[in-house]
Amino acid sequence: MNEQTKFVEIRHAQKSYGDLEVLKDISLTVDRGQIVGIIGSSGSGKSTLLRAINDLDPLTGGEVWLDGVQVNKNLPYRKYEKHINEMRQQVGMVFQHFNLFPHMTARENVTMAPIMLKGLSKAEANKLAEEQLDEVGLLERIDYYPSQLSGGQKQRVAIARALAMKPKLMLFDEATSALDPELVEEVNLVMKKLAEKHMTMIIVTHEMDFASSVCDRVLFMDQGVVVEEGPPEVIFKNPKQKRTREFLRKHLAGAK
């Protein structure tokens, strides 16, 4: 395959906090339209890896490339800020704790960045907000504040907010971990819908069922390394590594 298909490429990612090495030489490629799940116990480095992709947690070594452009380029501070802000506009991120802006309505949460960064007029932005919120099934809540929404609704607004920037890539950092069990499904449905539209996604998750039904490929991480990766059928049904088997056994036992 040529370079073009490598949509996201992580080369020898390394990250340490002092003596603690949380990512140990991880390399990973994701093709356009692919959906990759990352599983592993907490502290395995999976969130750190995800957050390195848009440089929220900068790597201490290695490179991240998106669509032929290096994200973590070595540039002087001001130039780097400009560069990274442009890169981040192309990468949507959804957080475990939603991080909606509480002082803005759902509409304002969605329109703020497109108005500020893409120069949309208020009318254009409103139309966009209506489309995006309709897409996640929350058009009727468009003028609600986050405090008036349930956890699942908040997360759907957060997804709409990210999608309003028309990103090339979506990162999900345990998007459903903070939700009450009965609210998980509505968020999963939105993510599945995105998958059907061939959005490139990297999903850090604790939900094995969801990962196996949506992902093209699953990575199991432990102690800062990718222990095993492959299609979900293999990872979940027939893992080769002992550590993967142990994790799945514990995790599935805990879940039931």
Added chain:
Amino acid sequence: MGLDFSILPKYMDVLLLGCLWTIGITVAAALLSFFVGIFFAVIALYAPWLIKQPFRLIEWVFMGTPLLLQLFLIYFGLVQIGIDLPAFVAGVIGLGLHFAVYNSELIQTAILAVDKGQMEAARTLGLSRGQALRKVVIPQAVRDVIPPIGNNMIALLKDSALVSVIGVSELTLSAQRMIGKTYRPFEFYLAAAALYYIINLSMEWVQRKIERRIAISR
């Protein structure tokens, strides 16, 4: 000589005019202290070391010296270097900067207390740090400090009486002038006190209104 409040209605217009000046100076100084307070807070938290230094000096001067002295300096002192401010303006600047320093302390604490996920979410969308502060972090911090800032503003109202010494005909000075005419200090000071109290109550009412309005958006 007993108390005789029947003298008051005759001079009520002067007292009410004094009230207007007091309200004017309080509102102007409050607004100034609010916006300058935000500005000082951002400088204190995010400016490079060299830029911080002159602001630290300003803070030290306005926190460490009496407000009365600050008003004298601004009104009488600055004339000597060619800056001749009207008394009202000098009073607003003095009160405004004095309380801006106190507001800045509150706002700094509130900015630091905003969940760091807010900055992350804004940066993830592609906002610069400055944009994220302006649109996301500071508006939330300001909402959190409305109650303590409201308390500062009531202190500001009371301290606005000090601008009488540089000749702004606000409530206290108006009362004094009427006393000079009528030799009835008790009646006029009590009337002034009552009027301060009424202004105070209306400020608290406005504050509660604002708090209720933003309660949903926190």
